[in-house]
Each structure stands twice: as structure tokens, then as C-alpha cells.
Amino acid sequence: MSDTRTETDSLGPVEVSAEAFYGAQTARAIANFPISGLKASSFLILALAMIKHAAAEANQSLGLITPEQGSAIRQAAKEIIDGQHHEHFVVDVFQAGAGVSLHMNANEVIANRAGQILGEPLGTYKKIHPNDHVNYGQSTNDVFPTAMRLATLLALEELYPVLNELAASLADKGREFKDVLKAGRTHMQDAVPITLGQEFAAYAVAIQKCHQHIARTAASLRELGLGGSAVGTGLNTHPDYRQRVIEGLGRISGFELTSTEDLRYAMQSNAVMADVSAALRSLALELIRISNDLRLLSSGPNTGFDEIHLPSLQPGSSIMPGKVNPVLAELTAMVAFQVIGNDTATALAVQAGQLELNVMMPTMAHNTLQSVAILTNALRELDHRCIRGIIANRDRCAHYAGSTIALATALNPYIGYAKAAALVKESVATGRSIVALAREKNLLTEEQIAEILDPKSMTEPHARKL
Template structure:
């Protein structure tokens, strides 16, 4: 394989000519064989890095620090990256030492070599356009990397919110479909009072809507960036107007209303925004997992469980038990939730471990946060498409449960009195007879009156009861 020689402070290395990355990236490949997962698994991050580099080039040219030829070549290279060109050359591991320096240098080298091609030079001919001198001009990993993480997080949050819209719409559709399906509500796994299956599914939609609102609120923290801080927040090696000009260009490129942190020294080691987003994701994950627990319980059976609803059969459930079908889609979403909760713990520890003017552990913060966002998005879409949309109700079984449940005496209490209601409940429990039949047998209510009381709209919403 044809190679080129590149040099760094440790010496010379041969780089395959077909690679856009250079010697710094090669060192990182050798130093961090950790997960086997390259940063290109998150295209949102790669595109965010390209946006930062383009904004820097435009700003440096605007301030008279970078000539037009090089600036144009860098911007064009960044556009190529955002179009998907050379994503495969962003190869450093998602977990790396150095506070993200390897990721920044991977971006610098790929963009520099793409730009060199634009100018008619060979890859590695850095005397014409250099990864550090030109692509990284007025920058440090310590402001580029966090800024790119903020932008990527913003994009991923919006993608998750859209997936939540899809799942919420699925629950809302089922809530409408099941609006007149009467069932027993349960507390502590015991019969409580009647409700409709539509109310139950509607509550899942409302829960998602609340979490969407919290996520969108949290985005305000992620729009604050420290670009222009360079090494520790003092802005060393930048023009006095660089930070604001770069922010303006970056906002135009990304379409995100970014703001520069008021104090860049404070902002540079601060990863509080990532913790905040992760905390909201943990809340969402725990609530969504509870919803999936409900779906698994309600569909348990088919003969020896609750059997109130049917989840669509997606695959054979056992290698030994013929005919068994398992709730595999809710199960996979449960597991995503457990992962998100664990990721939040990782992010919290990594945030606490920052020291002085930098947090060196942003790579594991980013990887953990991005996994949570991507997996929750995929989980929402999968749950909607492969589970919720195909759920059916066992209407007769649900109605029978209501009529035979001790719990309906609560609805009858205003009509037959507490003493009678208690006696009916006790007799039904001992004899196994239905509350419905016992009320009729004791002539406490006529069948017409009883049927009127047990209508879904009477049982499942507030109503005035005449004083006794």
C-alpha cells in the first residue's frame, strides 16, 4: 500500500495514502483500542465539528488572519464532511484520553486533507495548508470539542423529541380507539375502581408530552457555548472580536440560536448542561419503562395472566415451548431505560471528576449521553411501529372483570350506602358471586338502574350524586 510520511513531536510515521486522517489520528487509533466504536457512529458529532471548523475559518478570514484561498478551501471541505464525505475517516475511539484532543485532531487532519485536494495538492502536503496552523487557527480542543458536543446534543434531542411525537400519536390513537372500553383500574396490583382502557392509554400519551416539554426546556442550557475560550477560557491566541464573530457564523451554519457563555473561564470546565439533559432523559426513561411494564402486565397470559390486551406477535417466543409469544418490544425498551439510567450515573461521576480549568472526561460524557439519546429515539419509534399501533383489546374479558370485581362496590356506594356496599363486597369475596348479581338478587337496585350506573361515562368521570 502506498504511504506518505507525516511527522509529530514523537517522530515520523507512515500514513496510508488513501486515508484523509494523519499522524495524530494514527497515534490515537493505537493508543485507544477501547470500545471498537469510532466517533463516526455519531454523524451528528462529525457534522458539528465540521460546522465549528467552517465558522472558525470564516471568522479568521473576516478578521484578516486567514487568506481567502485557504479559508474557502476549508469551508468547502467542511461542507463535504457535512454531506457525508469522509465520515469513515473519523476513526478515533469514542472513549479516549486527552479531553477530546484526538477527536479534534482527527477533524483537523481530515478537513485539511480534503482542503488540500481542493487546492490541487497531495494529502499530507501541509506546507500549503496545515491542520493546526490553519484548520485549528484561533481554536483549542477545549473550546472546539465542547461546542461541537453542545451542537450534536441539540440535534439529537430534537430527533428524540420527534420520535416521541410518533409514539405519543400512537398512544393517542389507541386512547381514542379504546375510549368506551370499560375495565378495572388497579392500585398495588389490586382491583381499584373502573376506568376505560382509553383513559389508561391516554395517560401514557400525557406522560410523554410532559417529558417532551422538559427536554425542550433543557435545550436552553445546551445552546450556551464556550467557542473563543481556547485553552482555559482566557481566549489566548484569538482576536478580541473572534468569539462573537465565530458564534454568529456558527449560528448561521447550524440554524441554532447559540449564545456565548458570559464567563468563558467558568464555562470551559462546566459540563452541567450535559448532566441536566441526562437527568431529563433518566426521568423519561424511567417513566417509559413503567409504561412498558404496564403493557407486559396487561398482555400477560394469554390464558393464565391478565389478558386484557393483545400485543402484536413479532417472533416465536421460545426454543422449547411451542406457540409461546413474548412481549419482546416492551422488553427491549425496558432495557434501553436501564442503560439510560446507568449512563446518567456515568455522566454524573465524570462531571464530578473535572479538575481546575478543564474536565478531561467529556469523551465518556458524550458517548454516554449520545447513546441515551440515540437508543431512546430508536426505542420510541420501535415501540410505536412494532407494538402500540397493533395492540387490540379483549373487550368482553375486560367487561367481565368489571362485573365480577369487588372494586365496583365503590361506584355503587353512593347509591346503596356504605353498609350495604361493604356487605356485598364481603359476600362476593366469600361466595365468588359477582357484585352485579348480588345487587340484583338483594333488590338493592333494578337492573336498569344498575346498568345505568355501570355505563363507562358514569363510572369513569366525576358526576353529581343526589344526597341521601
């Protein structure tokens, strides 16, 4: 038996792997684009299959394809939605503009599987044709933007619970560390006291805010141009197709989807992808900041801050015995750097549209979906393997809380800024604490020292008599 079969497309004959569900146009794409070895996100494959399922359902209901054809196409698409046949989606993520290659990959896989269901050998296309039946009333111009948006919605459904759990773990640490006094730091210099719990509670709020921002932005992904066909005019579609296919896709995907008011707009503009990518970038920026804080707070143990202890996950050096590094904080930062790079690529692709179509959609899809995937995986590990196991070094934190020269800030209303500054200079020069110097110089009574220079009182807003 031959290892290949011969198929013919509009350019002529092509040899295709005998067992492949894809066909001639996919085979050409394999030969034309041996670029990265990276294949389409599973969410993009799912989205394409959902669209083909909804289109077959709509077209059958309108009498545009036969019940036999509609049923076979839907069954083949459903199998892909259920996780089968993904190995036949082989087009590189760097491919023909607009995603034509991946779109035809989907049409051919579904056509071949549907034909097989109806008893046809692979590559026959007599009962089910990739273009004439699977793609009836559709164009890459409306299918790929729809798939890209739907895939991002599907992927974000996995990120959201991870963000919720991470924020909850940080908030739990905020409560656990609420009584752990420490020195605040601004400009990497001594500042007034804060609690370790307040620091971690603020990290939780930052993650919650990012989650809300992403979700608000992603809501615009639900507005689709499906049914616009080529250039958004609806050419070769039934008047009722647009409404029916959107309703069907909403039911299949589980999202509340709407048709855009102007189908030409949906072909021309992908600004919503830039918006979502930018929201992911904002999350990445916050993650870099928080991961850097975790590295600083855990630095040492003997020559750094050593205010918290991160879980020990692996040896940190091939030469220095006993060294343990903050590996998940480091990983998080590196993932965030990649997300920022992906956002730059997405932004450049979004602005590169010309006239009736932006052909740079494959790179938008790849970069945005990769960002969601690596954030989901990295933050899950950061939460489970790092944040939940953080331990406070209470003694070290208390030492810094009592040692910070910024305790003198509380003296401003009593002795004035200039005298307080002079006290700080003397503290730095002599190594003596602010409390000891205030006592020695009789600047305050013992009762005032106990009240005014108590680090704990500085961390909580309260009515103080001045």
C-alpha cells in the same frame, strides 16, 4: 507504492496509512486507545465540521488566514457536513481526556482534504496545517464542549418527531378504546373501573410531558463557550472572533446560538449535559413503566390479563409452539435500562471536572448521544410495529369491569364503608358479584343499582345525587 506515509508531530515520526485523511496524532490515538471499537457519533462529527467551517469563515473575514486557505477549509468541512469522509474519523470513543484525540482527528482530516483541494499530497501540510490554520484561534477546551452541545441539539432533532408520533399513536388508541370498560388496578389488586382509552390517553400525556421536559432542558445547550480558547481567556483569538464564529455557527447549524456570559464557566462546567441526560433518564423511566403495562395487559392469553393483543412479530420460543412474546415492549425496557446506565456515567463525568477544565467530556458525549440514538430508533419501532397495531379484547375487559370487587366503592355514600367492606369479603369468599349481593340483600333499588353500580358511570366525573 507504500501502504503508509511518514508524518512527524511534536513527539517524532509516525507511520500513517497512505490513503488516510487523518494524520500523525490520529495514528497515535489508534495505537493508544484500542478500547471499544466504537467510533464517534455522526452528529459529533457533523458538529466538529460545522465549528471548523464557522471558524475558517470568521478567521478569513478577520484577515487571520488567506482567502485560499479559508475557502479550502470551508469546502473540506462542508463535504464532511454533507456526509463525506466520515470513515476517516477513527478514534475510539474512549480516548484521551477532553477529546483532544477526536479534535485533532477532525483538524487532520480537514487539513489533508483542504490541502488536497489545493493540489497538495496527503500529509504535506504546507498550505493547510491542522494546528496553524484549521485550528487557528481554537483549543480543544472550547471546541469540544461546543461540539458536544451542538451534536446533542442535532441528535435531539431526530428524537423529537419520534416522540410526537408516539404520543399521537397513544392518543389515537385512547380515542379508539374510549368505550372499552375494564377494571382499574392499584397495588396489582382490583380497583374501580376505568376505560382502556383512559389508560392509553394517560400514556400519551406522559410522553408529551417528557418531550417538553427534554426540549426545555436542551435549550441551555445553545449557550456556548466557543472563542474561549484555552481555559476560557480567549488567548490567541481576535477580539471580534468570538462574536463572528458564534454567528456563523448559528447560521450553518440552523440553531439560535449565544455566547455564554463567562467563558471560564463554559470551560469548567458541563452541568447542562447532566441536565439533558437526566431528562432522557426521566423519559426512560416512563418508558419502562409503560412497556411493563403493555406486557401485563397483553399477558396470557389464557393465564394472564389478555386485555389487549399486541401485533405478532416473531415466534416467541424455541420449544413452545405458538408462543408469541411482547418483543418490542421488552426491547423498549432494555433500551431504557441502557439510557439510565448512560445517565449514571454522564453524571459521574460531569462531577469529575477539576479547576479550569473537565477532561471527562468524551464519555459525556458518547453516553448522551448514544441515549438519544437508541431512544430514537427504539421508539420509532415501538410506535410503528407495536402501538399502532394494538387491538382491545373487549369481552375480556368487560368481564373484568363487571367482576372487580372495587365496585363496592360506589356504595360507600349509601351503606357506609364498613358494610361495603363486608360485602367485598363475602364476594371474595363466595365468588358472587357485588351487584348480585347488593340485589340479594336489598341494599339498593333496581334503579339505584343501575345508576350507582354501572361501571361506565364510575369512569366519568358527573354530578350524582348522594
